[in-house]
Amino acid sequence: MIIAAHTLGCKLNFAETSDTLRRLAAEGNTIVSWGEKADLYLINTCTVTAVAEKKCRNAIRQAHRKNPDAQIVVMGCFAQSAAEEVAKLPGVTQVLGNEGKRLLSFSSDDRTRTFFKIQDGCDYFCTYCAIPYARGRSRSATIEETLCMARHIAERGAKEVVLTGINTGTFGLQNNERFIDLLKELDAIEGILRYRISSIEPNLLTDDIIDFVALSRAFLPHFHIPLQAGSDHVLKMMHRRYDTALYRQKIEYIKEKMPDACIAADVMAGFNGESEDEFEKVLAFIESIPISYLHVFTYSDRPGTAALQMPEKVPVNIRHEHTARLLELSNRKHQAFINSQIGKIRPVLWESSNHNGLMEGWTDNYIRITRPYDSSRVNTIEEVEIECSNIKTDISSD
Ligand code: SF4
Incomplete structure (x- = not known):
């Protein structure tokens, strides 16, 4: 069969699509690029925002237009959470959701860098987030199994590995193993010269992990730490497991140990409770910490989440205004970070x-x-x- 695939959403989805395509190619199928005509279109979907879902619907329609006789297989989080709706879209022949996805998978966007999925699912149930419903509870392979796959990645020649997961810091919990022990073992694998941890919750980024990264052979001074809101009132409404004081302590500790570290933060604009007063607190908090840049998302209601029923809704136009102001702050922060590195x-x-x-x-x-x-x-x-x-x-x- 001639197969084309399209992936939306996070690095986990990209790793999983790569994994699926490698298996399909090994079975004798021909993989072509998304723009080409195929017998089967595979679409790995995302449900993180309303915009992400719209893109999934568009991709399905695009595939059907390209070849109305083709099979269209839809997998991933949108397929999982809206299976009935997806099944009714034109041309869809199979809805797989997240079933059948493997615990360990990896992708190569370039032969130098590989995204390595080491963990899936989440138990945190933040009030705005549909991911625990779409991907299930936190789970991971054992350290030994993960190392075995990492050695395989090293043999393929990639020099940099990005460790990805939905809630990466919960790696090992169900096996009574610790994330930091995995990091120490990975650091010893020959051939891999660099590791990045794609994203880790602030409450799970222990000082031990920061100390280890600062002294390790291959872990890089680059962190991605979701903040989501810079106001304790909004963090509480989100059911996040830290406050701004803990977040500040982590960022300042990283900078103390690794002054040139790059630190990115996810921030959500316009969540319930983000009044103008609270938003001013968010801006002031982010101004006051040495963050290098932000990933800004605009809050949108997700079906089935606790946030849907909450009070203190922010009008949609204000959500967009907050998004624009956060993006402007992010650009300034990023420019200041880059300026600090010139000449180094x-x-x-x-x-x-x-x-x-x-x-x-x-x-x-x-x-x-x-x-x-x-x-x-x-x-x-x-x-x-x-x-x-x-x-x-x-x-x-x-
Ligand atoms: S930690 Fe919160 S935001 Fe992240 S996947 Fe889990 S529930 Fe969603």
Whole structure:
């Protein structure tokens, strides 16, 4: 069969689609790009916002237009949470949800970097989030099984591994194992020169983990720590498991141990309870901590979540206004972070793509750098001085 796939949403979905396509190719099927005509279209979906769901519906319609006789198989979180609606969309032949997805999978967006799924599901039930319903409870393979897959990834030649999960810091709980013990074992695997932890909840980012990253061989000074709200009132309404004081302590401790670390934070704009007064607190809090940039999301009601029934709704136009102000703050923070790095020498892992005669790579602390293309440098690490002229400030591929 000729198969084309399209993935929406998080890095976990990308790792899972890659895994599925590798298996289908090994069975003798031909994999083509999404734009081509296929016998079977595989769409891995997301339900994190209303916009994400709209994109899923559009992808299904697009596949049906390209080949009305093709089979369309829809998997992932939107398929799981709205199976009946998805089954009625034109051309859909099978709705798989999240069943059959494996506990460990990995993707390669470039042969230098691999996204490695080490954990799935979540037990936290934040009031705005549909993911625990779509992906189920937290689970992971054992440390030994995870290391076995990591060695396989090393053999394929990737130099950088991004550890991904839905709630990565809960790795090992069901097996009575600890996330930090996994990190220590991974650090010892030969061939992998760099690790990033894609995202970790602030209450699970222990000082031990920060100390370990600061002294490790291969874990990089780059953190992604969801904040969601910079107001204790809103954090309570979200049922998040920390307050702004704990968040500040984590960020300041990281910067004390790794002054050049890049720290990204997810922030949600317009959640219930985010009055103008509370929003001013959010802005002031984010201004006051050494965050490098934000991922900003606009709150939208998700079916089945506790937040749907909550008071203190924020009008939609105000949610968008808050989003715009947070984006503006993020741009300023990011520019200040980059300015602080100019003149410093940082290691860059060069990627394989040729962008009009230039090659690109990330520093250890997540600044995008370019240089004239040189194929002999692909998948190697070079110490580079950061200058205004070699920075590419795009963080869209994060
Ligand atoms: S920690 Fe909260 S926001 Fe993150 S997946 Fe779990 S329930 Fe959703």
